[in-house]
Amino acid sequence: MAKKTYRSMDDFASACGVSRPTLSKYFDDPTLIKDVTRKRIEAALKKSNFEPNLFARHLNRKRTKNIGIIVPTMSDPFYVQVVSLIELKLRAKGFWPVQLSSHTRPELEEEAVRTLLSLKVAGVIVAPLGSGSRRSALERLTDAIPVVCFDNPASADLPFVGNDNSQSVAEIVQYLCRSGEPPIFLDVPHLTENAGERQDSYRAAMIKEGHSPLVIDCDAPPSWEFERLGYEQMRRILAKNGLPGKTLLCANDRFAFGAMAAAFASGLKIGRTETCDVRIAGHDDHPLSRYACPSLTTMAQNASEIAANAVELLLGGIEDREADRKVAVNKVILEATLVMRDSA
CATH class of the missing domain: 3.40.50.2300 (Response regulator)
Incomplete structure (x- = not known):
């Protein structure tokens, strides 16, 4: 039996017999609505092929559930490892990671900043290029939203997670x-x-x-x-x-x-x-x-702790900004572990 198709959130809300705000609340967090209403929505979902455009919904909000991630290059497995861990931790917290690479080029790092600002991300975790970064681009980013740096501090005034x-x-x-x-x-x-x-x-x-x-x-x-x-x-x-x-x-x-x-x-x-x-x-x-x-x-380097602390600092910064509190400039410096192998 073919599943029903709905063109919009409004159409699907009507089919479920709930209001549009209630349906939005369900997709944000199903535990926020009554059990009977949640079961009605889930029964309708099983009979349809409806999938909400969560990305578009987030863009319509004052603050989205999207988090930007910028690294110098995705060809370096160290960055791939850390970003993968960051992504999983953000997803577990209900956020959507948006990954961009500057390809080690200052102009592309600046372009990544513009892109993330246009997407209205809630915050950014960035491994800056360092001496190659354009200071004005990162300043524009930090003026707008919470930012946490990892691997390389962009400024003494920003939260940072890195190796000792x-x-x-x-x-x-x-x-x-x-x-x-x-x-x-x-x-x-x-x-x-x-x-x-x-x-x-x-x-x-x-x-x-x-x-x-x-x-x-x-x-x-x-x-x-x-x-x-x-x-x-x-x-x-x-x-x-x-x-x-x-x-x-x-x-x-x-x-x-x-x-x-x-x-x-x-x-x-x-x-x-x-x-x-x-x-x-x-x-x-x-x-x-x-x-x-x-x-x-x-x-x-402790990749898992770098990722965990970067996410924790950023989400804390987002909460502070929402509550109109001063964002704390925390720095987490992690010790590394000696790994003895055959080369030395």
Whole structure:
């Protein structure tokens, strides 16, 4: 038997024998209406193919149930991992995530801001580009709605969830010093504050361990293509004077992947045994780190807690703004966990 078709919410409300506001309340939260009314609506739904246009309904409200998410790139599995967790937590709270990527380009980050404002999202969770961000675009966003940053703080005046780089880099430096030759630090372009914090932490940890820090800056134009940069940097080092030591700590896992590939291509054996030529470690616990060859020793960022805290801070900010309260500028800094694998 063919199911009935209804062209609008008004038509379906009439068929159910309820008012349009009651039907809207049902789609917002079925527990808000009487059991007998809810059962009447649900019986009608089973006999029809009616599906409300929730997105359009949200746009007609002063405040929608849509939440924007902006990240530099969706080709990085770390961002994919965190955004997936954020999405699930927002859905569980009754919100609709709207995901956009700036593709590491300032003009597209600015365009993403305009798009989310036009959609009247209730708030935004953003991983800013950092030094490449256009300050005016983010200021326009924060003037209009609650914003929470993760991975990289856009401003001291915004709520932020991120990694404790001082703790994480110090811990892996201590491990590498205890287990073998002290590490040399292979840096990445300072596109975000994370890069500077990690280098500073490396220097402090090495001095504390009684060793002289040795930082090799990335001598290529700034880029988010960290694997390529790591590969090319390692090739240049090996071609010029060779490695200045047998232990390398890379500023992030993606750079480490490139360095490992270049070392392998040059005939070097990577690993922590005495027969190996070089130890290589990274930072972040990129989702592919455990599947590298050899598997990569690294510091694991707490992706689940980053997502949970970002959502909690944002929804709290939305409630504060609705109640005309001052939005608290909370910062959640999370410790990372050492993951010892075969590379170092």
